[in-house]
Structure formats: structure tokens, C-alpha cells
Amino acid sequence: MISDKRMAIKFLLLVLFCTFVSGDSEARCMEREREALLTFKSGLIDEDGVLSSWRSDECCIWYGVVCSTATGHVITLKLNNAALRGKISSSLLELHRLDYLDLSGNDFGGIPISEFISSMKQLQHLHLSESNFSGIVPPQIGNLTNLRSLDLSYNSLSSASLFLLGSALGSLEILNLAHNQLDGLIPDLTAFSSLTELRLSGNNFTGSVRIGHLSKLRVLELSHNSLEGSVPRSIGQLSQLQVLGLSYNSLKGLVSESHLLKLDKLKALDLSFNSLMLDIASDWSPPFQLNTISLAGCNVGPYFPKWIRTQTNLSILDLRVAGITDEAPRWLWSSFPLLADLYLSDNQISGTVPNLSSTSILRMDLRYNRFSGPMPLFPSNASHIQLSGNMFSGSISSICKTRHDQLSFLLISNNQFAGELPDCWEKMPSLFSLNMANNSFSGKIPSSFGNLSNLISLQMRGNNLSGELPNNMRLCQNLSMVDVGGNKLTGEIPTWIGQIYNMRFLNLRGNKLHGSIPHEICNLTYIQVLDLSINNLSSMIPDCFSNFTVLASKTTKYLAPPTLAPIYFSLDNENKHYGYSSFQWKGQETEYRSNIGLLKLIDFSSNRLIGNIPESFSSMSGLKSLNLSRNGLTGYIIPDIGKMKMLDSLDLSQNELSGKIPTSLAEIPTLGFLDLSDNNLSGKIPTSTQLQSFNAPAYAGNGRLCGDPLPKCLVLRPSPTKPEENVNESLSFMQEVCISMTFGFIFGFWGVVGLFMLKKSWRLAFFNLLDTVGDWFYIKIALFVSKWIPS
Structure with missing residues (x-):
């Protein structure tokens, strides 16, 4: 109870x-x-x-x-x-x-x-x-x-x-x-005995990694530091570890099976870009199932690692620059149903790529290998397809079979593709970057390019394309890079180019364009590379270059148009080598890749341009390279050329320029290349450390130009002082005689003539006197002649 x-x-x-x-x-x-x-x-x-x-x-x-x-x-x-x-x-x-x-x-x-x-x-x-x-x-x-x-x-x-x-x-x-x-030596991590996650990536830590036995550690992220030494074998004892990130350090030595033996819970392994060598047997069966393998920059080859085939949960496989010289195994394309990211660039991998349209691959980078065969089909939802620098061949018309709404990057340059470009680009409305350079494409540029309203970079140099730039490309208002150099394009430079206000890199070099340089081109205020060289352009250069605000800036910072800055950030970080273009720099052909953003260049060489060098060129104080050679330019070198303080390369050779070399040219401290040869320049080369550092060929072909490094200018030596005074006195006396004679003639002649004009009686008397004298002379001469001539 x-x-x-x-x-x-x-x-x-x-x-x-x-x-x-x-x-x-x-x-x-x-x-x-x-x-x-x-x-x-x-x-x-x-x-x-x-x-x-x-x-x-x-x-x-x-x-x-x-x-x-x-x-x-x-x-x-x-x-x-x-x-x-x-x-x-x-x-x-x-x-x-x-x-x-x-x-x-x-x-x-x-x-x-x-x-x-x-x-x-x-x-x-x-x-x-x-x-x-x-x-x-x-x-x-x-x-x-x-x-x-x-x-x-x-x-x-x-x-x-x-x-x-x-x-x-x-x-x-x-x-x-x-x-x-954060910097300094990385601490002994054994002090953090309760840690389950340790993330110290993206700092400046130095020293070697000391792990101890952190039995609870699930995440160890030490990437992007300056760590040295080897990968400690004690990492292999972290039985709870799921994420291991050691990429972008200075680690070296071997990584063997013993480093990974007890990591049965590991999901992500990132050892990229260290000086590491993987010493793993080909028949090794790992204790884990990874979803991320990143071994880029490590020595994985020469054979394709077979143990990767066991990782059926893979979503990311990164083997860039891994020293692989093997043929791609067939299982690579079919063993990973969840694979979304496949990065194999910068190896020597050979073989063909099968039809991938039914796979899960969204981002594929096979650049700079030895793959061959036709253009592979890829999934409709893929976003990055990068095949540049291989031996793919044939037509690319197969891309028209499927609509690719998510495709942002299609890079197929430096292959052996041929035929006409397909006219189905409206099926890829999200394209940011299209690179088809250095193939054998022919025919006209398709008008459907006008549907690529999101396109930022269009690269088609080094093909056999003909015809004119299609008029509806003016609809691609986000275009910032246009490189169609080294083709057979004809017609004039379209005025609508000036409406693409985000344009930064325009390369029309090495085509058959004619006509004048349109004044509208000066509306491209963000332009920093303008190459119109090796065409048939004529007329005068428009004097409007003060509009180029980026070229007027001395900053070396990468300046993107404000509306495109976030996209440029993405471009720079996701694709480190586009192989964007090649330009004449200091007289040599130079290819620019990730450093293209720092280049500031104008090249109008090898045309038929006439007239003066525009005065507004001097406003481009941030310009680094100016090439106006092999034209018919006349007049003088602009006196204010010294305002171009960042100029590193200047080529004005093979024109008809005259006058003296401006002294301001000697005030450009960065000038590393100069060619003024084959003009009509005269006078003494201005004295400066800079201008005298160039060899004689830089000034050759100017008959009246002299001074170091050319022969010295001729100077008339003055006579001794006393004779010089006598000469001056003699000149003074002769000047007085001349003046006296002049005044005597004026007063004598016009005095008599003036009187005759005023007095009629004097005129009559004078002319009667002339008649009498004349008769007297006539009689005397007649008598003289009669004595000597026989009758």
C-alpha cells in the first residue's frame, strides 16, 4: 500500500x-x-x-x-x-x-x-x-x-x-x-589530442609534418603551405581519417602502401603538386573506397595505376602532370559510374576516347596528351570539355547531335580537326570560352555564332577560314577575347567591332583584310591587345587613342571590365593555360598563355598605312609594345613619345619617317627593344644610356642619321680667332658697299626717271640728244668701215 x-x-x-x-x-x-x-x-x-x-x-x-x-x-x-x-x-x-x-x-x-x-x-x-x-x-x-x-x-x-x-x-x-x-613552423600536431578536424590550408607554415597518433582525427587539411620533408608514415595509423589534403607543398620522397594501409575510412586523398613518387604495387588492393583521388604533379607513371580501378565510388580523378606514358585502359571510361571530374592533362597518354554521352562526366580535361581518333561524344549536361593539344582528327559536326545547355568551355585547339565549322552553335547557349585554334578548319565563320550571347573568349587562329566576320557577331556583347589571326578572312574591319565594349584582346593578324582602320575601334576603352598586322589595310591611322583607358594606365594589375570580373576570376582559376595567342614581341614570335592579362600591345605592322603617327599615341602611358613597322607612314616621330613610360618594345622600321629622333625617347627607362631602321631620319641620335645601348642595325638605313652607335656626326672646325675677326670685318665692309650701291641705284635711276616723267620739255630734249648722238656714231662707223672694205 x-x-x-x-x-x-x-x-x-x-x-x-x-x-x-x-x-x-x-x-x-x-x-x-x-x-x-x-x-x-x-x-x-x-x-x-x-x-x-x-x-x-x-x-x-x-x-x-x-x-x-x-x-x-x-x-x-x-x-x-x-x-x-x-x-x-x-x-x-x-x-x-x-x-x-x-x-x-x-x-x-x-x-x-x-x-x-x-x-x-x-x-x-x-x-x-x-x-x-x-x-x-x-x-x-x-x-x-x-x-x-x-x-x-x-x-x-x-x-x-x-x-x-x-x-x-x-x-x-x-x-x-x-x-x-599565418606563418612560422607548423606545431607538433600531437598536442591537439581531441581534434576530429584540423584545417590549416592556404597559409605560410613551414617545417615538417608531425602527426603522432590522433586517434579521433577525421579531416587533416594542410594544403597550400610551404611544408617540407617527407609524408610521415604515422599518417597510416589514423584509422578514423576520411580526408587527407597535403597538396601544393614542398614534400618529397616515396609514398608507399604502408602510408595508407590502415586508412579504411579514407574518402579523399590529395597529394597534388609535391615532389612525391608513388611506390605502389600494380596488384595492390586498397582498404578504402575513395571518392576523390588527386595525384597531380606527383610521379605516378609510367604506367596507368591499376589500383585505381578498384575505386568504384570515384567522383573526382586528377592525374595531371603525373608522368604517365601509357595507353589509356578501357576500364577508365566504364568503371566509375559516379565519375564527374576527369583530369588527365599534360601526360603522354595515348589511345582513343569512346562515346561518353551516357557517362556521368561533367568536366573532362585531356589536354596535351597523344589521344587520337574522332571527336568524342560527351554527355548533354557536361560543362567543361578540354581536348586541346592532341591528335584528334576529322569533322566536329557530331557536336550538333545533342543540345548542350550547360556547356561553358569547349577547348579543342592544336589538333588535326578539319572541314567546315558546324552551324549549330545555338545548341550551346552557355558557352563562355570556345577555342578551336590551330586546326585545319575551312569555309566561312557560321552565322549561328551570333547566338552565343554569353561568349567571352573566341579563339580560331591558325586555320583556313575565309569570308568576312559575320555581321550578327555584334550580338555577342560579352566578347572580350577575339582571336582569328592566321586565317584567310577578307573584307573590311567591321564598324560594329566598336560596339563590343568589353573587348580586351582583338587579334585580326595575318588575314586579307583591306580598307581603313575604322574610327569606331577607339570605342574599345578596355582594349589592351590590338593586333591588326599583316593585312592590306590602308589610309591613315585614326587619331583617337586617348580613349583607351586601360592602355593609359601604368598599373600591371589585371583589369577586367566590371561586368565580367567574376567570370574572369573563374576563367583564370579553372584554366591555367589557354594558349590564347602569339604576338610579335621584341622582334620575335612569342606565345602568351596565363600571362596574357599582363600584356599591353598595339601592332599595325605590315600593312599599307599612310600619314602621320597620331599624336594621341602618347596618351597610352601604360603601353608596353608598339609596332608600326613596314608601312608607308610619313612625318616625324611624335615629340611626346617619352610619355609612354612603360614602353618595352618599339618598332617603327621600314617607313618614310623624317626629322630628328625626339629627345624624349631617351627618357623611357623600360625600353628593351628598338628598331628605327630604314626611314629618312636625320640629325644626331640623342645621348642617353638607353638609346646608346642598342646596336647599329636599330638605326641603319637612315642616311642622315649620326652619332653613337652610328658613325660620329661631322662638325666644321672653327678658324683661329684673328682671321675670323678679319672675315667678319671683310663681310662688314662688303655689306656696306652693297647697301651703298643699292641706295645709289635707287636714288640715281628713279631720280632721273622721275624727273623725266614730271617734265615733258626735259623728256623731248633728252630724246633729241639721243637721236643726235646716235646719228654721229652711225656716220663715224660708216666712214671707218668704208676705209677697210674695198669697193
């Missing part, structure tokens, strides 16, 4: 407790904590109104705020990616039960991490990643002994004492300091 009563009392107490807890779950937040949050808000700039709900009395329902259902205290403040700016108020110290603080993905303007945070000893999770913090990692963070996760990644932090953090934060499970500016 008593037992039943006790059971009833216990049941009643349980009901009362549950009622108390249930009722308290709707308790109002603490007024003191509400005021602390409002003070915190007042120090922030909330342009998007994310904190607009922070007005009501009940702070537990505010955006990003979580309260304890038991006590009503604020326990979580999660305001990540809220576009907040400003400062973090110390009022957060009033939140005594706050254990989760996440302010990541905001912008705090480069301020240091507030030291007061180290007083919030109750914190278990502190996330401040991607928030534009700078300065040092406060060592006082070591006071937060309850921390389980600390994420300060993607800031500009420096000088962190990881030794201190390791010894003080013994309960830390997740430490993410990736992509900061």
Missing part, C-alpha cells in the same frame, strides 16, 4: 516537473540580455534589414537568436552571411549562457578580433570565418577552455601561436584557420 502511495507521489512530481518545464519554454527572454542584444545591434550597419525583427519584447524569437527552453537565457547567436558591417560590441559579455557565436560571412572592415571574446569562457563554438578580420589571432583565445569548435578561416590573420592553442584548448574538436596569413 505504502509502495503504491510512493509510486503515486513520484508520478505526481513527474507531472508537475513536466508542466513546469513546458510552461517555462514560453518564458520571456531576460531583459538584461535583450538590452545587450540591442546594444550589439546599434554598433552594426544592417543594410539588408536582416535584424529588422529585433524590435519586439520577446528576443527569443528574433532572427538568429536561440534561447534555452529551460532557463530563457540566450544560448545561440547565429548571424552568418547576414551582410553586416561595423563593430562587435562588448555588450555580448552580458550573454552569460551564450555557447554558440557565429558571425561568419560578414564584413568587419579589417578590424582585429576583439579581445573581450576571450572572456566569454562559456563559449563552445566560435565561428568568425570570411568576416574580414585582420591582425593577430588573440592568444587569449586559449582561455576559452570549453571550446569545441573554432573557425577563423578566410580572414587576414597572422602570428597565431598554435602551440598555445594546442596546450590550452585540450577539448577542441574542430580547428579551422585555413586561408589566412
Whole structure:
């Protein structure tokens, strides 16, 4: 009976407790904590109104705020990616039960991490990643002994004492300091005994990796540092490890099966771009099933590693620059049903590529190998297909069989493709980059290119294309790179080129274009490479180059049009060598790849241009190479050419330029190549360290040009002082005689003539006198002659 009563009392107490807890779950937040949050808000700039709900009395329902259902205290403040700016108020110290603080993905303007945070000893999770913090990692963070996760990644932090953090934060499970500016020796990681995730990638740590036995470690990310030494064999004892990232360091030595023997839970292996050699038996059966294998830049070859075939869950396989000289095995194309990324570039892999249209491959990079055969079919949802630098041949018309809505990059340059270009480009509306350079394509450029409204880069140089640039290409308003050099294109440069306002690289070199350079070309304010050389262009060069704002800038920073900057970032990071184009640089053919963005060049050489060099050329103070050679330019070299302070290469040879070499040319400190030969220049070459450093051929063919490095200019030596004075005196006397004779003639002649004109009687008397004298002379001469001539 008593037992039943006790059971009833216990049941009643349980009901009362549950009622108390249930009722308290709707308790109002603490007024003191509400005021602390409002003070915190007042120090922030909330342009998007994310904190607009922070007005009501009940702070537990505010955006990003979580309260304890038991006590009503604020326990979580999660305001990540809220576009907040400003400062973090110390009022957060009033939140005594706050254990989760996440302010990541905001912008705090480069301020240091507030030291007061180290007083919030109750914190278990502190996330401040991607928030534009700078300065040092406060060592006082070591006071937060309850921390389980600390994420300060993607800031500009420096000088962190990881030794201190390791010894003080013994309960830390997740430490993410990736992509900061941390440097110094990497600490002995055995101090972080409780860690499950350690991410230190993208810093400047040096030294060797010391792992110990971190039995709980699931993620070890040390990529993109300056670590040295070998890969420690102790990594093979991390039985819980799922992600191992050591790429982009200076590690060297062998990686054998013993490094991987007990990693049966491993999912991602990234050893890329170290000086490592894989010493793994061909018949090895790994204990793991990886979804990512990244061994780029390691010595994996010469044979294709057979153990990879066992990894049936692969979604990423990266074997770029891996020293493989083998034929691609057939199982490569069929063993991985989940494979989305296949990167095999820069090896010597041979073989043919089968029909891949039914595979899961979205991004495929086979560049610079020895693959042959026809153009492979690829999946309709593929985004990156890169086949450049192989021996593929035949037509590419097969790409018209399927619509490719997601295709962004199609790079098939430097192969043996031939035939006419297919006219189905409307089936690839998402293309950003199309590179078909250095093949044997012929015929006209298809009009369907006008449907590629997203196209940024069009590269078709080194083919046999003919006809004119299609008029509807003017619809490709995002075009920034157009390279159709080395073809057989005809017609004039279309005026609509000037409407492609994002154009940065325009190469029409080596075609059969005629007519004038249109004035509209000067609307391309972002242009930095303009090559119209080796055509039949005539007329005068338009004088409007002051419009080229990028060429007027002396900065070497890569300047993309504002509307395309995010896309250029993607282009530069995903494709490091496009093989964009080749140009004349310092008299030699030079190919530019990833460094094309730093080039600033104008080349109008080998045409039939006439007239003067435009004065506006001097406004292009950031121009690095100017080539106007082999034309019919006349006039003089512009006097202000010295304003082109960044000029490294100048070629004005084989024109009809006259006059003196401007002294300002000697003021260009960067000039490394100069050719003024075969003109009509005269006078002395200006004296400077720069101009005298060039050899005589740079000035040859100018008959009246002299001075170092050509023969010295002839100088008339002056006579001694006294004879010179006599000469001056003689000249002075002769000048006086001449003046006297002139005045005598004027007054004598015009004095008599003037009187005869005024006095008629004097005129009559004068002419009668002339008649009398004349008769007298006639009689005397007649008598004289009669004496000597016989009758």
C-alpha cells in the first residue's frame, strides 16, 4: 500500500516537473540580455534589414537568436552571411549562457578580433570565418577552455601561436584557420589530442609534418603551405581519417602502401603538386573506397595505376602532370559510374576516347596528351570539355547531335580537326570560352555564332577560314577575347567591332583584310591587345587613342571590365593555360598563355598605312609594345613619345619617317627593344644610356642619321680667332658697299626717271640728244668701215 502511495507521489512530481518545464519554454527572454542584444545591434550597419525583427519584447524569437527552453537565457547567436558591417560590441559579455557565436560571412572592415571574446569562457563554438578580420589571432583565445569548435578561416590573420592553442584548448574538436596569413613552423600536431578536424590550408607554415597518433582525427587539411620533408608514415595509423589534403607543398620522397594501409575510412586523398613518387604495387588492393583521388604533379607513371580501378565510388580523378606514358585502359571510361571530374592533362597518354554521352562526366580535361581518333561524344549536361593539344582528327559536326545547355568551355585547339565549322552553335547557349585554334578548319565563320550571347573568349587562329566576320557577331556583347589571326578572312574591319565594349584582346593578324582602320575601334576603352598586322589595310591611322583607358594606365594589375570580373576570376582559376595567342614581341614570335592579362600591345605592322603617327599615341602611358613597322607612314616621330613610360618594345622600321629622333625617347627607362631602321631620319641620335645601348642595325638605313652607335656626326672646325675677326670685318665692309650701291641705284635711276616723267620739255630734249648722238656714231662707223672694205 505504502509502495503504491510512493509510486503515486513520484508520478505526481513527474507531472508537475513536466508542466513546469513546458510552461517555462514560453518564458520571456531576460531583459538584461535583450538590452545587450540591442546594444550589439546599434554598433552594426544592417543594410539588408536582416535584424529588422529585433524590435519586439520577446528576443527569443528574433532572427538568429536561440534561447534555452529551460532557463530563457540566450544560448545561440547565429548571424552568418547576414551582410553586416561595423563593430562587435562588448555588450555580448552580458550573454552569460551564450555557447554558440557565429558571425561568419560578414564584413568587419579589417578590424582585429576583439579581445573581450576571450572572456566569454562559456563559449563552445566560435565561428568568425570570411568576416574580414585582420591582425593577430588573440592568444587569449586559449582561455576559452570549453571550446569545441573554432573557425577563423578566410580572414587576414597572422602570428597565431598554435602551440598555445594546442596546450590550452585540450577539448577542441574542430580547428579551422585555413586561408589566412599565418606563418612560422607548423606545431607538433600531437598536442591537439581531441581534434576530429584540423584545417590549416592556404597559409605560410613551414617545417615538417608531425602527426603522432590522433586517434579521433577525421579531416587533416594542410594544403597550400610551404611544408617540407617527407609524408610521415604515422599518417597510416589514423584509422578514423576520411580526408587527407597535403597538396601544393614542398614534400618529397616515396609514398608507399604502408602510408595508407590502415586508412579504411579514407574518402579523399590529395597529394597534388609535391615532389612525391608513388611506390605502389600494380596488384595492390586498397582498404578504402575513395571518392576523390588527386595525384597531380606527383610521379605516378609510367604506367596507368591499376589500383585505381578498384575505386568504384570515384567522383573526382586528377592525374595531371603525373608522368604517365601509357595507353589509356578501357576500364577508365566504364568503371566509375559516379565519375564527374576527369583530369588527365599534360601526360603522354595515348589511345582513343569512346562515346561518353551516357557517362556521368561533367568536366573532362585531356589536354596535351597523344589521344587520337574522332571527336568524342560527351554527355548533354557536361560543362567543361578540354581536348586541346592532341591528335584528334576529322569533322566536329557530331557536336550538333545533342543540345548542350550547360556547356561553358569547349577547348579543342592544336589538333588535326578539319572541314567546315558546324552551324549549330545555338545548341550551346552557355558557352563562355570556345577555342578551336590551330586546326585545319575551312569555309566561312557560321552565322549561328551570333547566338552565343554569353561568349567571352573566341579563339580560331591558325586555320583556313575565309569570308568576312559575320555581321550578327555584334550580338555577342560579352566578347572580350577575339582571336582569328592566321586565317584567310577578307573584307573590311567591321564598324560594329566598336560596339563590343568589353573587348580586351582583338587579334585580326595575318588575314586579307583591306580598307581603313575604322574610327569606331577607339570605342574599345578596355582594349589592351590590338593586333591588326599583316593585312592590306590602308589610309591613315585614326587619331583617337586617348580613349583607351586601360592602355593609359601604368598599373600591371589585371583589369577586367566590371561586368565580367567574376567570370574572369573563374576563367583564370579553372584554366591555367589557354594558349590564347602569339604576338610579335621584341622582334620575335612569342606565345602568351596565363600571362596574357599582363600584356599591353598595339601592332599595325605590315600593312599599307599612310600619314602621320597620331599624336594621341602618347596618351597610352601604360603601353608596353608598339609596332608600326613596314608601312608607308610619313612625318616625324611624335615629340611626346617619352610619355609612354612603360614602353618595352618599339618598332617603327621600314617607313618614310623624317626629322630628328625626339629627345624624349631617351627618357623611357623600360625600353628593351628598338628598331628605327630604314626611314629618312636625320640629325644626331640623342645621348642617353638607353638609346646608346642598342646596336647599329636599330638605326641603319637612315642616311642622315649620326652619332653613337652610328658613325660620329661631322662638325666644321672653327678658324683661329684673328682671321675670323678679319672675315667678319671683310663681310662688314662688303655689306656696306652693297647697301651703298643699292641706295645709289635707287636714288640715281628713279631720280632721273622721275624727273623725266614730271617734265615733258626735259623728256623731248633728252630724246633729241639721243637721236643726235646716235646719228654721229652711225656716220663715224660708216666712214671707218668704208676705209677697210674695198669697193
